[in-house]
Amino acid sequence: MRTKRYKRVSWLPAVWLGLVLLLAACGQTPTAPSLNPTPRPGLQDTLSAVEALRATATPAPARTEVTATVVVAPTPTTVPQPPITSAQTEAPPVSPGSVAQPSATPTLKGTPEKVDRFSELRILKNAYDALVRHLYKEVDSVGLLTIGLEELSRITGIPAPSPIFGQDADKNWEIYSAAFSKMLDDAKDFRYPKNQIAYRIVNVMAESIGDEHTYFLEASGYQNRQDLLSGNNSSVGYGVIVTPQDNKAYITRVVSGGPADKVGIKPGDQLLQYDDLKIDAKNWAAIRDAKENETHRFTLARMTDARPIVVNITKRRYNLPTVEFQLLNGHIGYIAIRDFFMNVADETDRAMTELRKQGADSWVLDVRENPGGVNAELVIGRFVSNGEVTGYTIDRRRRDPVKVSSDLISGLNKGKPFSPQLPLVLLMNEGSASSSEILALAIRDFQLGPLIGVKTSGALGHTSAFPLGDGTAISVTVDVYESRNGLRLNGVGVSPDIEIKMSVQDLVTGRDPQLKAGMDYLEKVLAKKQP
Numbered sequence: 001m002r003t004k005r006y007k008r009v010s011w012l013p014a015v016w017l018g019l020v021l022l023l024a025a026c027g028q029t030p031t032a033p034s035l036n037p038t039p040r041p042g043l044q045d046t047l048s049a050v051e052a053l054r055a056t057a058t059p060a061p062a063r064t065e066v067t068a069t070v071v072v073a074p075t076p077t078t079v080p081q082p083p084i085t086s087a088q089t090e091a092p093p094v095s096p097g098s099v100a101q102p103s104a105t106p107t108l109k110g111t112p113e114k115v116d117r118f119s120e121l122r123i124l125k126n127a128y129d130a131l132v133r134h135l136y137k138e139v140d141s142v143g144l145l146t147i148g149l150e151e152l153s154r155i156t157g158i159p160a161p162s163p164i165f166g167q168d169a170d171k172n173w174e175i176y177s178a179a180f181s182k183m184l185d186d187a188k189d190f191r192y193p194k195n196q197i198a199y200r201i202v203n204v205m206a207e208s209i210g211d212e213h214t215y216f217l218e219a220s221g222y223q224n225r226q227d228l229l230s231g232n233n234s235s236v237g238y239g240v241i242v243t244p245q246d247n248k249a250y251i252t253r254v255v256s257g258g259p260a261d262k263v264g265i266k267p268g269d270q271l272l273q274y275d276d277l278k279i280d281a282k283n284w285a286a287i288r289d290a291k292e293n294e295t296h297r298f299t300l301a302r303m304t305d306a307r308p309i310v311v312n313i314t315k316r317r318y319n320l321p322t323v324e325f326q327l328l329n330g331h332i333g334y335i336a337i338r339d340f341f342m343n344v345a346d347e348t349d350r351a352m353t354e355l356r357k358q359g360a361d362s363w364v365l366d367v368r369e370n371p372g373g374v375n376a377e378l379v380i381g382r383f384v385s386n387g388e389v390t391g392y393t394i395d396r397r398r399r400d401p402v403k404v405s406s407d408l409i410s411g412l413n414k415g416k417p418f419s420p421q422l423p424l425v426l427l428m429n430e431g432s433a434s435s436s437e438i439l440a441l442a443i444r445d446f447q448l449g450p451l452i453g454v455k456t457s458g459a460l461g462h463t464s465a466f467p468l469g470d471g472t473a474i475s476v477t478v479d480v481y482e483s484r485n486g487l488r489l490n491g492v493g494v495s496p497d498i499e500i501k502m503s504v505q506d507l508v509t510g511r512d513p514q515l516k517a518g519m520d521y522l523e524k525v526l527a528k529k530q531p
Helices: 117-134 141-156 169-186 196-209 219-229 284-289 344-357 376-380 435-445 504-509 513-529
Strands: 066-068 085-087 215-217 234-237 240-245 248-254 270-274 295-301 309-314 316-319 323-328 332-337 362-366 389-394 399-403 424-428 451-453 461-467 473-483
Touching: 117 141, 117 169, 117 196, 117 461, 117 473, 141 169, 141 196, 196 215, 196 473, 215 219, 219 461, 219 473, 240 284, 248 504, 270 284, 323 344, 332 344, 332 513, 344 376, 362 513, 376 435, 389 435, 424 435, 424 513, 435 451, 435 473, 451 513
Parallel strands: 332 362, 362 424, 424 451
Antiparallel strands: 066 461, 085 323, 215 473, 234 316, 240 248, 248 270, 270 295, 295 309, 323 332, 389 399, 389 473, 461 473
């Protein structure tokens, strides 16, 4: 069986955790942890904004096909909260990076210069081949190339020709490249930043596929993706997640120990202004363009403050926790799996072991805003016996089983599920993707507990990043996932057993009705077990 590494979603790219839970009195709605488990409130047009505040980094070296991942996240709070324990091993060596996610149009960078058509076409050919040869479903090469010519027309102002394509993808490329060159000839002395034409065309080609994890990766995003797969859970950024809602931009997660956390930014803050730029739901991504060690001014609105809050934040490198945990109500083990990094299974097991020592008799697993990653089958192995089939991966040619693995790096539970098996619930939302969704399906298929929240992202597949020859890459979904019970939910999402929505008001006030519902459910289950 091929080793699968499941992509994480939401576009861009991977990571930002930190969480601080305010324990609630019995019967009261828990406040959302300061880097809590709360999700985005029904956010429709979120750009899978994951570390939206991340920057460009050193271009990644060209590599052969590499399995990879993607990401996102949210959260709020209104009162000071005690630090939550973070199950995190010693941070690996730091590398530049940015969690990758698709953007509507790559940010135009560089000085206009004479177009090197051979360089542009080389990048385009690499992306075209990756889509035509490796996407999990058949690709309409004619459609891809037609879209490419239309985008070139938008860039140059030269009308797009209507070449006669055929059925052969390689011959169609030759026709396209000739048309591409002629359009540039007709544009005469047209100038544009180096390789930016290719980036724009790759972006629109990828978007035309209609798959959330097929997208263009700038050099920083590709490098970050490589780092994460090598076990480097660090990134350069402000350490916040921004989510657009109602034409406003909200801070929905603040990474514990990150630059924003250190200056007091809180989940639920509304981003009003970035330096002198007034921020709304359409332009908030401008904050991504800052470089490492640059300092910028953030103006924010907070529900508890009558006046705007102004802080200066320096974009720096910080570490991203994989798992965070805390004991709630004195006996419920709350485990927030923030990302499926390489060490996710060991960190989950470590959290369970520690919480059990503290008296945990049940589990709340929180994968809200977790974009996925790798080793989902290892996390499932904390609850299900080794070797059980959890589902199947399907591409154009084959259907391979995915089996539970209880392999851990170390610990008493290596090679077996965690014992004893305790009642559990899983919290999920529209930001839960890929490995998060695979875990959710396994919990349902093996009847381990209810899924609480709202429908997930629908990014159930495996991606590979294909280098384009200049440090950038294209992420391509190379297969999709089918559950143990035969469900194919890529592009659909996993529906909850108990639907609980989050409102904007919940977000800014720090309420967490989904967590409360999970805790209430466990309290009832445990009460029935009492003699």
